[in-house]
Amino acid sequence: MRNPAENFKNRAETAPGTGGAIDALFEPQVRQLGGVLVDAAAHGRQGLLWLIDPAVGKGSFWYFPIGDRLAVGAFDFALREEGGFFCDAADCFYFGSYNQGMLPYLGIEPALPDRTVVGHAWKRVPYHQRVQGGVRLEETFVMLLPEALRDVSLRLHCDPVVLSAAIAALDGTSCPARLSSLLDDMRRARPSAVVAEAFYESKVVEACALIVDWRLACGRAPIALSADDVAAVAVAQHLIQQDLARPVTTEELCRATCVGTSKLIELFRLSCGMTPQEYARDVRMHHACELLETTDLSLAEIAARVGYSRQGSFSEAFRARCGLPPREWRASARTLRR
Known part of the structure; x- marks a missing residue:
């Protein structure tokens, strides 16, 4: 029987910035918001780092792709004036912690606490978003394409339906106790190039394990589809x-x-x-x-x-x-x- 860990490792070897599905999703958004690609290593980061053009606003957008199926990232920026972006959203599963400035974009009441953890499933559809000027937007996120969701589910020995439903259950009102701090660890960490992929991959698996365990503890685990x-x-x-x-x-x-x-x-x-x-x-x-x-x-x-x-x-x-x-x-x- 094949080792689930080997299945997780056997993915597309697409290097950051080479036009894979992850880059195709993020790059158009960041460029249209005034992002300028810089040397991430010079700023102590691995992956891709974009700084917002000072003429447009201030802040940064960073993400680290793991193969071509999974990414972790964070952004913290504000535009001087209203802006916007257009992109082709992919089918993917997404969870992260958001500041209050981000909550209206998620259709969530801003009365919820800062660093609200929300999960959702994006469907493949052309996506257009206007971004309000003068508002700080901050997020730390994990994004999994469907193949990555299946791979992580194998690592956790659970059905992908269980993991996807658990992510979708993160509605901002409750979440696993340690998930917020784990996402903060991803944002603050500065692993070396040698261990970065293993580090972020392990954090993603740990985060998904926390989410599934929390969902099961709530007694609301879905039944796998026949x-x-x-x-x-x-x-x-x-x-x-x-x-x-x-x-x-x-x-x-x-x-x-x-x-x-x-x-x-x-x-x-x-x-x-x-x-x-x-x-x-x-x-x-x-x-x-x-x-x-x-x-x-x-x-x-x-x-x-x-x-x-x-x-x-x-x-x-x-x-x-x-x-x-x-x-x-x-x-x-x-x-x-x-």
Whole structure:
């Protein structure tokens, strides 16, 4: 039987800054916010370090990629004036500690304590974010692509569904007692180049172990999905994706998968972190983003192609999901892509 530790080590050997999936996710964001890549080693860091251009603001953004599936990082910056960035978000699992300035971007009440720990699952969708000027934004984070989540789960001898659900349960109201201090250790540590990867990798595994143990202690551990459950979700996803112009109801999905409504909703929450209709909304909005950026179709035509009979309803739904009206999103995305 293969050693789980060997599986974790057998990953893509992508060096920092070589254009891997991790770099493709972070670099566009930091550049658009005025980040300038500097020699991390000269500042006592391993990985990649960006300093915010003084003409734009002040602060830094650092991350250390482990292979091409996993990264730890931290940022602490403030812009002089409102700014923004556009990027293609990847499917990934993310947790970290946030200062109060970051909480509104997570949809969390700022009344929560500073250094709030939150976890969530990002879905692959073009992402646009405006950043308020004059507000300090600080975060220490761990990001795992799906392959890394599976690898870490093997190390912990648990099902990936258990780990992903445990991360999603970090809602800012409670977390493992030692998790905040562990994230602080990652931010403050300055390991040498020789041991940096082993150091940060061990911290990630330890953090995930704390999260899973905390979730189990709460008595809310999810049941691993069976092969039939996985197949049912796959069938439902295919039906949603095959004709975006005609929205599929949850009842239709249940008939096609031979699964009851409550169970199908639970299966989607465990595997995707959302309900079937929330998944359908994200797929439709992702396609709408692609059409806005790559075609000159009118908003009415795009609305029809993603299942909205009224342009106004589409615009409202798009703004709620993507943060800007479709017309502004199109202009901003094309400008930032240049």
